[in-house]
Amino acid sequence: MASVPVPVVLRRGGQGPSRSGAGPCQPTAYGRPISEAVPSEGALVDRYGRAHTDLRVSVTDRCNLRCVYCMPEEGVPFRPREEILSFEEITRVARVARSLGVRSLRLTGGEPLVRRGLVELVHQLALVGFDDIALTTNGTALAAKASALARAGLQRVNVSCDSLKPERFAQIRRRGDLVTVLAAMDAAEAAGLVPLKVNVVVIAGANDDEVVDFAAFAREHGRVVRFIEYMPLGAEGDWHRGQVVPSAEVLARINDRWPLDAVEVRGSDPAPAERYRFRDGGGEIGVVASVTRPFCGTCNRLRLTADGAIRNCLFSDDEVPVRELLRNGGSDEDLAMALRRSVWGKLPGHGINEPGFLQPARSMSMIGG
DSSP states (O other): OOOOOOOOEEOOTTOSOOBOOOTTSOOEETTEEOOSOOOOSSSOBOTTSOBOOEEEEEOOSOOSOOOTTTOOSSOOOOOOGGGSOOHHHHHHHHHHHHHTTOOEEEEESSOGGGSTTHHHHHHHHHTTTOSEEEEEEOSTTTTTTHHHHHHHTOOEEEEEOOOSSHHHHHHHHSSSOHHHHHHHHHHHHHTTOOSOEEEEEEBTTTTGGGHHHHHHHHHHHTOEEEEEEOOSOOTTOOOOGGGBOOHHHHHHHHHHHSOEEEOOOOSOOOOSSEEEEETTSOOEEEEEOTTTSOOGGGOOEEEEOTTSEEESOTTOOEEEEOHHHHHTTOOHHHHHHHHHHHHHTOOSSOOTTSTTOOOOSSOHHHHOO
């Protein structure tokens, strides 16, 4: 079968025309030429030696919540359903990624559990042979599906929960309720989806006064709470640095109450969270310091958007579309080269702290976390 050209599409914050390159043409990333010497064999390694072994798959851009740091309350534009990848298309990309050394897969959204038939997708992906299959969810629909997801092959879940106060929870999420999410955590653990992690986006003046409360929650329930710095990924583009609570401050507050020790990482562990244990044996917490202490140098992640584009960084608008490859006779070799081109074009860092940084045109709900 003849090879299908793999385009590289640049959309940088909506500024200027898109650029593309196909086949032997010279693709660019942020105006910089990407060497034609894209590796054609071996692992998914970028120009800085980072091996990419973690694939995040957004199964939908839709969500049943409207969290203040992610989506506007009304008027959210969604992709037409025919533009969203089918389960078979997602599984095919995942299979090719696995053949290139990707070991871990995480399903995201939007909210992945609003995608009808997700249990079947998990089953298909489990047959591919990943070492780890996980899911990030807002928890609103998890309780009823936790057991079926576990039977299908899901291994772990991260549940987002940004407040332990019902009224504040409702204010941040603008839909849903805290009781449902807490019950979902219990159901996930009962189904064997452990260790369960709780994701907390910390926003100055909104919920940062609950840092110690969440640490107490981690100790009481034996769950790993991960405090995530507020990132510039909202659909309304109103992020500003004053809303960021540095992870160092989060750790200091908790350490004042319960002394912490950093978890020594043995070997290569490119996970985004820095891990800390309570010195008295009361469990573990983590911080994701994407803004103040970027971990770009060890990043091993790439992403597949719900509408079929490969992205090598949450904060990049550089995309390699694969939907047309999937639907117009592209071979697995073409898909492999698309993945390689995306990874090879990855920049050394996300640039949030650079003067010329522009917030990505796509919000988190459209990219997948």
